[in-house]
Amino acid sequence: MSVTANTAVLNRLQPLGFARVAHAHLNPTPAELVEAAVCRGEGTLTDTGALMADTGRFTGRSPKDRFIVRDVITQDSVWWGDINIPFAADQFDQLHQKMVAYLEDKELYVREAYAGAHPASQLKLRVVNELAWHNLFCHNLFLRPEAGVDTSWLADFSIICAPGFEADPAVDGTRQSNFAVINFSKKLLLIGGTAYAGEMKKGIFGVLNFLLPHAQDTLPMHCSANIGSHGDAAIFFGLSGTGKTTLSTDPNRHLVGDDEHGWLPGQGGIFNFEGGCYAKVIDLLEEKEPEIWQAIRFGAIVENTRFVPGTRTVDYANKSVTENTRTAYPITYIPNIAVPSVGPVPTHIFFLTADATGVLPPISRLDKSHAMYHFLSGYTAKVAGTEMGIVEPQATFSACFGAVFLPLHPTRYAEMLGQKMDEHAVNVWLVNTGWTGGGYGTGRRMRLSHTRTLITAALTGQLDGVKFRPHPVFGVEVPGAVPGVPTDLLDPRRTWAVKTAYDQAANALANKFVANFEKYAAAASPEILAGAPMAVSEPVVA
Structure with a gap:
């Protein structure tokens, strides 16, 4: 229902600092939002009926402009640094007041939704948007209340998103005119100066990554998830562009979600944070x-x-x-989804990495030590477009395959994963969706059909009786044969024309792993450290 400004709408917005509202729409339908977006020049319709919209200057997230307010709640718990940049509470208040003053005369779109499909972990949301298509984005990506549910709640967290409002860095404490600032005390996320809609969903992901480990001993995960016909759940970790959405959207399995999940304690299982x-x-x-x-x-x-x-x-x-x-x-x-978006304890975990060096096998099995080490390392390649300035794959390490979304120290999440592995029988696999036969520019990208075949083989037990051998540098277990996949592809060294070049690349990548892990080594257990790769000085013999 779309409602123009009245007492009910203002009552919802007063806790967010609004003393008045010129014109606001409360929980408008997708049809109303599409119509508004087209009429306001925010987008156009495609021949399939979808709304095409541009995000302007920012076509990806801007991690260097993401801040967290440092206060009594966050001071001693947040992992401060280049990822979680501290922001002063008084400057947040100033920025908040300026944003509200900017929006009070604008036509606004207010959305009430949830994050978290499991009732025990739901976060009630209220979103205030300057753009109609952004409100449609929130309708699509967050969980939608059922018809008839009273949403006049006091929100657990709120978002104010105003792309047209730009900060003054000299006055407001931001790095540049765009910003995303989380305040856990005020339960509020401010986004301005950017129309990239992903900042809203990832902002709430960051909020859950802070709240759930504290409140419920629930492991938040940057992963997709699906369920097989026998009730077996699988989760897929990976950064944007590594194939989480593609590989979890399987016509033979029920999709739980494509990006963000929680793993409850005990036998609670997994649940989707989102509705889209x-x-x-x-x-x-x-x-x-x-x-x-x-x-x-x-x-x-x-x-x-x-x-x-x-x-x-x-x-x-x-x-x-x-x-x-x-x-x-x-x-x-999506036709084949799990309803509701929850699942049992997973039996398979896949770490997806777009290895730009062409060193890692297309699939390998990890024991607990290697699983925790690779989870904490989070090696992949940032692919073009997912962040501003990335135009070709760049090797990177992102703790837990999502460091930029982790307010707590990464070892907290790695320890929680290790605990889950102790409690449950789960197979962990490292899957390279990146390059083979050489690195980026020399080799070729893994075929999606081969990756799907490898994952299906793992899920259906086809690898249970296969002989594995340890990789000579990384120690992960490599299968000797997989039905439907060329045998030479399984051993990455065999795909390289110059074997000594592979050996050098493998050693170089191993050294990068070790160098990256130095910042965690002091806090890592001997069991985690046992999963580290071993670079060798002599060429590897096949």
Whole structure:
């Protein structure tokens, strides 16, 4: 229902600092939001009915402009540094007041939703948007209350998002005009100066990453998840672009969610934080990803895409704006989903890494030591477009495959994963969705069909009787054969034309792992350290 400004709407916004509201829409429908976005010039309709919108200057997240207010709640618990940058409480208050003053005369869109599909871990949200299409994004990505539910609640956390409001760094304490600032005491996230919608969803992910380990001993995870026909759950860790959405959207398994989940203590199982999917669509093809293709219809959003000239057909190969083109749609647009978005304790965990060096095997099995080490290392490559300035793959280490979303020290999350592995029988796999036959520029990208076959083999028990051998440098267990996959592909060294070049690359990558891990070594247990790679001085003999 869309409601213009009245006492009920103002009562909802007064706790957020609004003394008056010129014109506000409360929980408008997708149709109303699409109409408003088109009429306001925020977007256009594609030939499938999806809304195409641009995010302007920022086509990805801006991690250097993400801040957390330092106060009595966060002072001694947040992992302060380049990822969690402290922000003064008084400057937050000043910025908050300026944003409210900016918005009070604007037409606003207010959304009430949840984060967390499990009733014990739900976060009641209230979002105030300057843009209609942003409110549609929130409708799609957060969990939607059922019809008839009273949403006049006191929100557990709120977002005020005003792309048109720019900060003055000299006065407001920001790095530049755009910002995302979390205040845990005031339960408020301020976003300004950027229209990249992903800042809202990732902001709430960061909030849950702080709250859930403290309050419920629940492990928050940057992962996708699905359930097989026998009730077996699998989770897929990985940064944007490594294949979480693609590989978890499997027609033979029920999708729990594509990006953010929690793992409850005991036998509580897993649950989705969100109510939608935010998938990359660069080079999207119907024959390769039919579920995502068919989900891009009325109510869905496509970001920073372009039309085939003279048509309203999206050209998914067009990278003229960014490689980080995306679609946002409700999870109900996927035909094969778990209802509700919860699942049992997982039996398989996949760490997805887009290895730009071409060193790691396409699939390998990890014992507990290697699992904790690789989880804490979080090695992958940032792929083009997921952050500002990234135009080609860059090797990186991101703790827990999502360091930029972790307010607590990464060892806290790694220790929780180790505890889960002690409590439950779970297989952990490292899957390289990156390069083979050489590094980026020399080798080739792993075929999606091969990756799917490897994951299916692991999920269906086809690897249970296969002989494994340890990788000579990384110690992970490599299968000798997998039905449907060329045997030579399984051993990455065999795919390189010059074997000594592979040995050098493997040693170089191992040394990068060790160097990166130095910041965790003092706090890491001997069991975690046992999972470290062993660089060798002599060429590896096959």
